[in-house]
Amino acid sequence: MKCQNYSLNRQTERENLNLNPLQRGGVLPPESRQALYEFSDGYSVCDYCAGRLDQVPRPSISGFLEDMACFINVDHVRTVHGAREGKFAVMHAICQPGDTVLVDGNAHYTSHLAAERNGLNIVEVPSSGYPEHRISPEGYRETLDELYDMGEEVSLVLLTHVDGDYGNVTDARGVGKVAHDAGIPFLLNCAYSMGRMPIDSKGWNVDFVVGSGHKSMAASGPIGILGVQDEWADLILKRSNRHEVKELEMLGCTTRGAPIATLMASLPHLIDRVDKWDVEVEKTRYFVSEMEKISGVRQIGVRPTEHDLVRFETPFFHSIADKHPRKGFYLYEELKKRNIVGIKRGQTQWFKCSVYGFSQEQVHYIAHSFAEIADKYREIGD
Amino acid sequence: MKCQNYSLNRQTERENLNLNPLQRGGVLPPESRQALYEFSDGYSVCDYCAGRLDQVPRPSISGFLEDMACFINVDHVRTVHGAREGKFAVMHAICQPGDTVLVDGNAHYTSHLAAERNGLNIVEVPSSGYPEHRISPEGYRETLDELYDMGEEVSLVLLTHVDGDYGNVTDARGVGKVAHDAGIPFLLNCAYSMGRMPIDSKGWNVDFVVGSGHKSMAASGPIGILGVQDEWADLILKRSNRHEVKELEMLGCTTRGAPIATLMASLPHLIDRVDKWDVEVEKTRYFVSEMEKISGVRQIGVRPTEHDLVRFETPFFHSIADKHPRKGFYLYEELKKRNIVGIKRGQTQWFKCSVYGFSQEQVHYIAHSFAEIADKYREIGD
Ligand SMILES: Cc1ncc(COP(=O)(O)O)c(C=O)c1O
Ligand SMILES: Cc1ncc(COP(=O)(O)O)c(C=O)c1O
Structure with a gap:
């Protein structure tokens, strides 16, 4: 018998900035x-x-x-x-x-x-x-x-x-x-x-x-x-x-x-x-504050957050999806162009993410990328 | 807190010929x-x-x-x-x-x-x-x-x-x-x-x-x-x-x-x-026949064996242990000198082993090594 091709590679997730909260704490040193x-x-x-x-x-x-x-x-x-x-x-x-x-x-x-x-x-x-x-x-x-x-x-x-x-x-x-x-x-x-x-x-x-x-x-x-x-x-x-x-x-x-x-x-x-947990929380709070500068973005759950997993409501990104030719996929695709992955494909109304373990510069870059995407579609969102 | 040293290496088992049946089938390609x-x-x-x-x-x-x-x-x-x-x-x-x-x-x-x-x-x-x-x-x-x-x-x-x-x-x-x-x-x-x-x-x-x-x-x-x-x-x-x-x-x-x-x-x-299972069984039978040339060695279980895991009674190796300054450890140590591991330290009366996945030359070498050890102590065994 011959086996199917199982696509046993994970390059995309290994080599890009992965915001999936499920994956942030499991990265091996x-x-x-x-x-x-x-x-x-x-x-x-x-x-x-x-x-x-x-x-x-x-x-x-x-x-x-x-x-x-x-x-x-x-x-x-x-x-x-x-x-x-x-x-x-x-x-x-x-x-x-x-x-x-x-x-x-x-x-x-x-x-x-x-x-x-x-x-x-x-x-x-x-x-x-x-x-x-x-x-x-x-x-x-x-x-x-x-x-x-x-x-x-x-x-x-x-x-x-x-x-x-x-x-x-x-x-x-x-x-x-x-x-x-x-x-x-x-x-x-x-x-x-x-x-x-x-x-x-x-x-x-x-x-x-x-x-x-x-x-x-x-x-x-x-x-x-x-x-x-x-x-x-x-x-x-x-x-x-x-x-x-x-x-x-x-x-x-x-x-x-x-x-x-x-x-x-x-x-x-x-x-x-674990000794530096405070630093991670601070980094996440900074990330939340940057994200919330984007029209309508709001962190849900206890505020200010005390953990790196954060859930955002993102009605503005959702309103873009209605009119974008790529529909809900545009957000995933725009992020990927910027080497950011881990937000589910097609999801725009809300999402969970985490910047655990990223450097301050990377966090800044990630928040900036979201802002850039919002700006790019300012016209078609409402 | 400071961690103990866990000795996280497996060089001995990776780099020598390992006869432990538990380990033979799990080696990664x-x-x-x-x-x-x-x-x-x-x-x-x-x-x-x-x-x-x-x-x-x-x-x-x-x-x-x-x-x-x-x-x-x-x-x-x-x-x-x-x-x-x-x-x-x-x-x-x-x-x-x-x-x-x-x-x-x-x-x-x-x-x-x-x-x-x-x-x-x-x-x-x-x-x-x-x-x-x-x-x-x-x-x-x-x-x-x-x-x-x-x-x-x-x-x-x-x-x-x-x-x-x-x-x-x-x-x-x-x-x-x-x-x-x-x-x-x-x-x-x-x-x-x-x-x-x-x-x-x-x-x-x-x-x-x-x-x-x-x-x-x-x-x-x-x-x-x-x-x-x-x-x-x-x-x-x-x-x-x-x-x-x-x-x-x-x-x-x-x-x-x-x-x-x-x-x-x-x-x-x-x-x-799995297609070549017959070859493995043949190799094991050859191994058993070579081992049984050593005084008193006998394969226990169904004969001729139909699997690579074999159990030997080895009364001769046991009789050496009684008189050897290193007692039962001599067998493990003599094998290790010959780059063979996987027989439990101190065990000489009987043992289980497997040559699954080894080449014909390696199997020959392993059987020959046991014979050599038996010969070396011929005088003190009975
Ligand atoms: C709160 C919580 N508990 C349990 C689990 C499951 O963990 P595990 O895969 O170790 O069973 C998860 C995983 O998503 C989780 O988020
Ligand atoms: C016959 C038999 N069944 C079951 C097991 C256990 O296998 P597992 O570790 O996959 O549970 C072993 C392992 O030694 C075994 O020899």
Whole structure:
């Protein structure tokens, strides 16, 4: 048989300025590219395994997990395949089908899927709605009180630390206190924060924390982090009855290959960049202020933004699309001419983007490019 | 904080002749190293995703999955994180806690863990025991009959196509017929076969098939293949109620990163090498015959071997260990001096190894090296 042509290249996304928020935090530093080269082949991290991935001495996965635990202030760390697999494992270990989990109204679809795959009911804490979409500890307390009054038990409280729609940074400590006061375990989804901003699991009363290596930790996907406090270790890291050393929720072992080598190589880089998170936020605020100089552009979500993922309403760009011969594609095409990619093709009414990791000059160039495009079509927009 | 030194290099295993069976089938061809470079960063295969990984047009994951389906003769294919995650997903989708699965006595620990994590009971079909450890369709039929007589229902029949202890190739078609006759769905674990030897899922009455990219398909881990026949697609590939396009057992998507790019790049190479499987088996038989010229060395499992993974009893090498100043480590060290690695340090009584993918000259050199070591210590062995 003959294979189709799969177009296995990514030059466009690698060589242009990519504003896709999904891709900004996963770019590998050079040392992780080197690790990828070393550990390219198959089960490359398993050469010195004596039965447990998390205890492999060479490369020192055990040492890395200790460092990670310190980095996010949690007792135990395992790698999983991603944030969603971490959430699934926690729910699978501590909930029974039919149980109820409480999640924020901005939760990622993968939180819903992890619950649904486990047969759980989802109750949502509503956000404040348009335009801020804010999630608050008070909202959690109210919803919990209502459920309590209805006699409904809650098995797990889940909070999206930073959501993927608005980049709102929630008050994890506040929600942690509410959950703690109610005696319900608390799972914090840090897919958009761990590796970008500081995470203080213990300080925030977090029982379980998940992160996403490919999303925010400069690692090759798929890989995620699952952090567990001591109190829950026996349950979440339960061993197999038959194969004594193997952890059941990990199916023995998880990241048996290159992605963990890239995450290990990236950890020093992550420690460093998390220290400079303020600079990233400042850069994004500058970007927002420049973008908002363009007619009608407005950042949605909590303001001023506290994260690099920003969502803009762009009615002016949309009005151009109506009259442009290339319709909605003009924006993508004009940006691409300027070596900017990552805004979805055809999207003009609103978009999400991020300038995380770009230099001040690049951010200036990007904002200027949008302004230039707006100017160019000033006549046909309204 | 400061990170420990993780010793992120794999030079020893990359640059020497590595006999570890776990590593032989996962070595990347050059085109897959190139793909790894292209798709190093984070969520690199998600740039053109419209909601479903398996439908991504660029790189053409959809085209690749069609080709894979053809390669293993199955209706639907998804990538999963590995063979174990594929087995877990199948059991999760079609069994209820408390159900019984029938597995062979040579099953991999991950089959047990997949069942245990799903709360299933395991009934085993015994092998013929030492020295062949053969698994037969008759054994499956007998065990099923016994269970039937006891009024015990079986929800799933699982067979390890090639086991990881003896490299025995089982009669998948025969077991498929037994399962089919009994009206029980049949899951074939091809972790050690898919990507090495031909797989004919439909021809063998297989309902579900799993493969391991990092083990036998020249891919960077973690990645696996899950094949499903049409009849079961609705159950295994069930969509979320809330997020209509997302597949529940996949948690939306699985291999969102570099490993799938390496597997895609490797498929033409796999098609090619599977065609030459006979040559590999011949090479291994030659290797076994050379090894068995060494005093007391004997291949265990079905003979002549039908797979590259072979297990040797090596009492002579063990008798040397008793008297050697370096004890059991001498064998590892003598081999390493000859640029051969992959036999566990300290192991001399028996070992598993594979010469898969080595040239005839290399195989000759490896066998000759073992003979040379035996000769060197002829005096102190018995
Ligand atoms: C808030 C949030 N959580 C979870 C995820 C999923 O992360 P992963 O791919 O690691 O499962 C995402 C990814 O988009 C996200 O934005
Ligand atoms: C027979 C068999 N099945 C399954 C596995 C596990 O494969 P994976 O790592 O893809 O889950 C192995 C790996 O050693 C194996 O030998």
